[in-house]
Amino acid sequence: MGSFKIVGGRRLKGEVIPQGAKNEALQILCAVLLTAEPVTIHNVPDIVDVNKLIDLLRQMGVQVEPLSTGSYRFTAKDVDIEFFLKPEFKTLGGGLRGSVMVVGPSLARFGRGYIPTPGGDKIGRRRLDTHFIGFEKLGAEIKYDSKEGFFKAEAKRLKGAYMLLDEASVTGTANIVMAAVLAEGRTTIFNAACEPYLQQLCDMLVRMGAKISGIGSNLLHIDGVDSLGGTEHTLLPDMIEIGSFIGMAAMTRSAITIKNVGIQHLGVIPDVFRKLGIAVVQQGEDLHVPAQEHYTITKFIDGSNMTVSDAPWPGFTPDLLSIVLVTAIQAKGSVLVHQKMFESRLFFVDKLIEMGAQITLCDPHRALVIGNDFQSPLRAIRMTSPDIRAGVSLLIAALSAEGTSTIDNIEQIDRGYQNIDKRLRALGAQIERVG
Numbered sequence: 001m002g003s004f005k006i007v008g009g010r011r012l013k014g015e016v017i018p019q020g021a022k023n024e025a026l027q028i029l030c031a032v033l034l035t036a037e038p039v040t041i042h043n044v045p046d047i048v049d050v051n052k053l054i055d056l057l058r059q060m061g062v063q064v065e066p067l068s069t070g071s072y073r074f075t076a077k078d079v080d081i082e083f084f085l086k087p088e089f090k091t092l093g094g095g096l097r098g099s100v101m102v103v104g105p106s107l108a109r110f111g112r113g114y115i116p117t118p119g120g121d122k123i124g125r126r127r128l129d130t131h132f133i134g135f136e137k138l139g140a141e142i143k144y145d146s147k148e149g150f151f152k153a154e155a156k157r158l159k160g161a162y163m164l165l166d167e168a169s170v171t172g173t174a175n176i177v178m179a180a181v182l183a184e185g186r187t188t189i190f191n192a193a194c195e196p197y198l199q200q201l202c203d204m205l206v207r208m209g210a211k212i213s214g215i216g217s218n219l220l221h222i223d224g225v226d227s228l229g230g231t232e233h234t235l236l237p238d239m240i241e242i243g244s245f246i247g248m249a250a251m252t253r254s255a256i257t258i259k260n261v262g263i264q265h266l267g268v269i270p271d272v273f274r275k276l277g278i279a280v281v282q283q284g285e286d287l288h289v290p291a292q293e294h295y296t297i298t299k300f301i302d303g304s305n306m307t308v309s310d311a312p313w314p315g316f317t318p319d320l321l322s323i324v325l326v327t328a329i330q331a332k333g334s335v336l337v338h339q340k341m342f343e344s345r346l347f348f349v350d351k352l353i354e355m356g357a358q359i360t361l362c363d364p365h366r367a368l369v370i371g372n373d374f375q376s377p378l379r380a381i382r383m384t385s386p387d388i389r390a391g392v393s394l395l396i397a398a399l400s401a402e403g404t405s406t407i408d409n410i411e412q413i414d415r416g417y418q419n420i421d422k423r424l425r426a427l428g429a430q431i432e433r434v435g
Helices: 022-034 048-057 081-085 087-094 097-110 130-137 169-179 194-207 239-250 269-275 318-328 349-354 388-400 420-426
Strands: 003-005 011-014 039-042 065-070 071-076 110-118 140-147 151-154 163-166 187-190 211-213 220-225 231-235 255-258 282-283 285-291 307-311 334-338 359-363 364-371 381-384 406-408 430-434
Touching: 011 420, 022 039, 022 048, 022 169, 022 194, 048 065, 048 087, 048 097, 048 255, 081 087, 081 097, 081 255, 087 097, 087 110, 087 349, 087 430, 097 110, 097 130, 097 151, 097 169, 130 140, 130 151, 130 163, 163 406, 169 194, 187 364, 187 388, 194 211, 239 255, 239 269, 239 285, 239 388, 269 307, 269 318, 269 334, 285 381, 307 318, 318 334, 318 349, 318 364, 318 388, 334 388, 349 381, 349 388, 388 406, 420 430
Parallel strands: 011 255, 039 231, 163 187, 307 334, 381 406
Antiparallel strands: 003 406, 003 430, 039 071, 065 071, 110 151, 140 151, 187 220, 211 220, 255 285, 282 285, 334 364, 359 364
16 A cells, blocks of 8 residues: 655645546546447546556457557447456446446447446445436336345337436436437436536537537437447546645645646636635636735625535536635635535545644534634644545645655545646655655
8 A cells, every 4th residue: 555755845836737537537438338439539547547447448348549648549349248247347347436337338239237336435325326217217127236236237228218317416417328329219318417527428429429419508308329430539637636736736835837727617616716815817728826825715795704515517516625625724714615415525634633724523514614824834644545535635735734744545546646746746846655
């Protein structure tokens, strides 16, 4: 198990290029199963979760051809459907939550899709009901083996249907869309997720020959087609990494320019950090965060304390609440961070409190952060990364702390952030990978 050793208190400076979007990659890679023709994908991040999914596709019989750094050609001409029932699939699929999205395209093209209970972050229960209820609406038969922890979805031919999703699940919507594009007739999905990454998936499917209308809204109409062709697709920059670098710049009082961020796809993210008092300056397609000695959290118009909470797009993404929380530690003022979607995602604050942060965990969903305004630095400690986003939040805290911190279980961070130690060293951070 690897660790990061970080000497904090150093100011960073320079430019950083965000990686390709992890959450988009997991959807797009699964979509290659919908066609026997080649699909070329660019800006693929070199991170653990994505590499695991690529390996899973390869084991399924998909031809994977690396073209250059971050670019691959996938050809799913000879897919081994029987691989679903092999122990290797249960091991590979069970280690990655994104693997659930192979079910939709496999069900649509081959009439069956299986998946073990998927892994991923330990941030509370992450239900899969939306996925399988959607498949049932399309005519699939769903079976779950509780002893094996194994889901089976089977259908001779899916048929279009109207469905009102019980939640605007991004992966659920993606899975159902991928199943519906080859179904017979029209599928209407209401309360669909409309995140930029879901829009990217729909746009890619349309280029492959799918008929989808309402892209970017929560009401999608999909008219099934008999087959799809190949295409070429480029992933967006990762909005979560962009937000992470904004918070990192503020906490370390550093000047950082984040290149080619895809401004139009960031939604409210820059404005939420501006509410914390952080200067986020748009320079063309770049975002520049200048070095600030202090940043002050704004209040609501009536003078009450700011609340930052997550919501489905175009609301604030839950993946950045951990970053907002750690960034507020050295702000001037107070903010209530309200994590609505996951009940275990804020538990990492005990480590921040040990470092000297003034945080009150109100309940599993809410934490009140009283900013320290850099009156005293955080203390360096040894800690463990519980999940991807909390891990990077702890990394940001360590970069701003006085002394040498150690973060264990950095495999969690590597799942979502590409060569983060190397890229931070290029900005002037003193960080070393050990173990």
